[in-house]
Amino acid sequence: MKKKALMTILPLCxxxxxxxxxxxxxxxxxxxxxxxxxxxxxxxxxxxxxxxQAESAETDEYYEAxxxxxxxxxxxxxxxxxxxTNFTKSQELGNTDANFYLGVLAxxxxxxxxxxxxxxxxYEQSGDNPYxxxxxxxxxxxxxxxxxxxxxxxxLFQSVANRGVVEGYYGxxxxxxxxxxxxxxxxxxxxxxxxxxxxxxxxRAMGGLGYxxxxxxxxxxxxxxAVEWYTKAADLGYTGAMYxxxxxxxxxxxVERDGTKAVEWFTKAADLGxxxxxxxxxxxxxxxxxxxxxxxxxxEWYTKAADLSDTEAGEHLEQLQGQ
Numbered sequence: 153m154k155k156k157a158l159m160t161i162l163p164l165c166x167x168x169x170x171x172x173x174x175x176x177x178x179x180x181x182x183x184x185x186x187x188x189x190x191x192x193x194x195x196x197x198x199x200x201x202x203x204x205q206a207e208s209a210e211t212d213e214y215y216e217a218x219x220x221x222x223x224x225x226x227x228x229x230x231x232x233x234x235x236x237t238n239f240t241k242s243q244e245l246g247n248t249d250a251n252f253y254l255g256v257l258a259x260x261x262x263x264x265x266x267x268x269x270x271x272x273x274x275y276e277q278s279g280d281n282p283y284x285x286x287x288x289x290x291x292x293x294x295x296x297x298x299x300x301x302x303x304x305x306x307x308l309f310q311s312v313a314n315r316g317v318v319e320g321y322y323g324x325x326x327x328x329x330x331x332x333x334x335x336x337x338x339x340x341x342x343x344x345x346x347x348x349x350x351x352x353x354x355x356r357a358m359g360g361l362g363y364x365x366x367x368x369x370x371x372x373x374x375x376x377x378a379v380e381w382y383t384k385a386a387d388l389g390y391t392g393a394m395y396x397x398x399x400x401x402x403x404x405x406x407v408e409r410d411g412t413k414a415v416e417w418f419t420k421a422a423d424l425g426x427x428x429x430x431x432x433x434x435x436x437x438x439x440x441x442x443x444x445x446x447x448x449x450x451x452e453w454y455t456k457a458a459d460l461s462d463t464e465a466g467e468h469l470e471q472l473q474g475q
Contacts, residue, residue: 268297358385375406411442430457
């Protein structure tokens with residue numbers, strides 16, 4: 153608005169100056185026309201800038217809406233479909249960071265289906281996003297969707313940590329845990345859990361701490377600590393932690409044995425697509441553990457797991473239907 157006001161006053165000043173100095177009227181009119189054209193151009197540029205700002209705001213809005221649905225932020229319910237829709241819209245408007253989360257959905261959550269190759273493509277389209285580089289490192293380290301290259305995975309993890317992004321230590325913890333250095337792995341997971349900012353890796357670092365305390369042979373086991381860390385991870389939406397809490401209550405590790413709570417945690421994980429949890433719920437209904445025995449519900453849950461290629465669920469389903 154300020155530019156337009158200045159442009160409007162300027163032609164009058166030019167005309168007055170030309171008259172005072174003895175200039176002719178034709179020259180003044182040409183000057184006025186030129187400045188008027190500049191005014192139009194300035195208005196066009198301002199409109200373009202406003203349009204770009206509006207589009208950027210829309211992109212950010214979709215992006216943040218996706219994160220709310222993915223992680224259940226600000227009181228929202230975790231909704232993978234809504235998260236996928238919003239990240240897709242943000243990506244289509246040019247937000248390369250949205251590619252990271254689309255990869256996470258395909259990779260970590262199996263939504264709309266488990267697809268490591270598609271996830272890799274999304275990560276690679278995320279530019280220099282450090283979180284995408286960590287996720288890509290995980291694919292190479294484990295050989296998911298790519299030819300396994302553990303050294304390349306390590307390099308990607310280290311490159312992110314070298315940039316001062318604390319989540320890079322999540323990948324390094326995977327390496328040190330796999331190599332049997334549980335003390336260092338605990339330190340690295342704890343660093344991410346305490347100092348990280350990306351919820352995906354914070355939750356999984358907490359899950360890593362839970363696993364080491366619960367099941368690792370190379371560290372002092374502490375069931376109570378394991379349950380504590382698993383619960384924190386589950387509260388952040390990590391389905392693996394939900395499943396493991398179900399297992400802790402099933403076998404009484406760090407807590408009193410409680411089949412009802414086991415089913416509750418398995419169900420939370422299953423509702424977010426965890427097929428092994430679906431299989432376990434089927435088993436519990438088939439055998440009346442933590443719930444009343446119900447063959448129909450057992451078949452229902454076994455079928456859900458089998459449809460997601462859980463071979464054990466398929467075997468249980470055949471046995472149950474054959475009875």
